[in-house]
Amino acid sequence: TGEGPSATGSSSISANTSQISLADQFARSTEEEIQFALDEIRNENDKLDKETAILSKYLKRVDPKDIQTQIKEASPVQQDVVRVHKRRSRSRTGSTERLLKLTTEQKCDIAQREHDELREEINKFKHETEKILDTYRATREEAEIRLAEMKKSSYEFNRDIVLGAKNLRTGRVVAERVTRYFEDKMRSRKALIEKLRLKNSTLKVQKKKLQLQLKQKEEMGEVLHEVDFKQLRIENNQYLEKIDERNQELLKLKHSSGNTLQVLNTYKKKLNNLTMESNRLKLEISQRNELLTKIDKETELVEKEREKAESVNANLRRQLQDYIVPEVIDYVQVRADLYELTKTMKTWERKVDIAQMELQKYQKQWLMMREHSRTVNPWATMEQHAAL
DSSP states (O other), X not given: OTHHHHHHHHHHHHHHHHHHHHHHHHHHSOHHHHHHHHHHHHHHHHHHHHHHHHHHHHHHHSOHHHHHHHTTTSOHHHHHHHHHHHHHHHHBXXXXXXXXXXXXXXXXXXXXXXXXXXXXXXXXXXXXXXXXXXXXXHHHHHHHHHHHHHHHHHHHHIIIIIITSBOTTTOOBOHXXXXXXXXXXXXXXXXXXXXXXXXXXXXXXXXXXXXXXXXXXXXXTOOOOHHHHHHHHHHHHHHHHHHHHHHHHHHHHHHHHHHHXXXXXXXXXXXXXXXXXXXXXXXXXXXXXXXXXXXXXXXXXXXXXXXXXXXXXXXXXXXXXXOOOOOHHHHHHHHHHHHHHHHHHHHHHHHHHHHHHHHHHHHHHHHHHHHHHHHHOHHHHXXXXXXX
């Protein structure tokens, strides 16, 4: 008991001297050096906080009852960790604190154990999330299938009942066709239920057979051990990596296929445009050919007319060359003769008109005389007719 006060006094003296030396060192340092030292202290504190958190998590995970029973069988690292955990509760006093540090091997052992534990938790969480994702995928696929079936049923109902079962005269839906439609649907549902029931019974038989085989393997000692499971897990991870690589390649191929389809659609659009332009040009060329043929025919006709006109023109030119202009006296004499002949013709025309008038006058008189003679002696006229 006499050594306790002396130990506390020596520790307080050393603490005071260290504080004085630190104060002198800070007094001699610049602001940049103090800031640099402060940053280093902060980094060291962050590092210690992380190490403390890992150690606390490790100590919480370890059962205290197992620590007492396994301390002799445990490795030196675990024994040191247990001692550190026990000493920390006794080492802190009111003014002094005894520093207990772990060695590098101890830190590596604890970090490795925590790393393994964290990896197992991650794998477990990944496995659970994959199960949840599989459940969600199955639910989504089922919902999509049911949605497709509902859309198909709605389309068939509209086609067969709403539009196809209407009476053209009354405009109402025929009840017999509706009843027959639902009866057919019920029969198809019953057939599907029977098919699923048979499939379910087959799967149950397969499940019982597999359980029996597994039980036989357990009895015969052919059950896989932990090492085999680890080997299978490693192989499974390798296969999963290969599957991921294949999926990445498949995604790249899908991406390239999508780009190729886009380019193909672009070229198809260009081809359609060029085809339409080609058809338009063909139609225009045919129209132009027809117009050219028509123009050629018109040209042939015009050429023939030109040849005729040239022949007529040549004849007229020959006649013009052979024509001799008469004398002026002859022309005057001909004009005078023409005037006299015209005058004589008009005179005779007037005489003919007068003669026609006289003839009409005499015809009227003759008709009047005949009528008068018929009224005076009708029997003579009858005798004349009888004689005739």
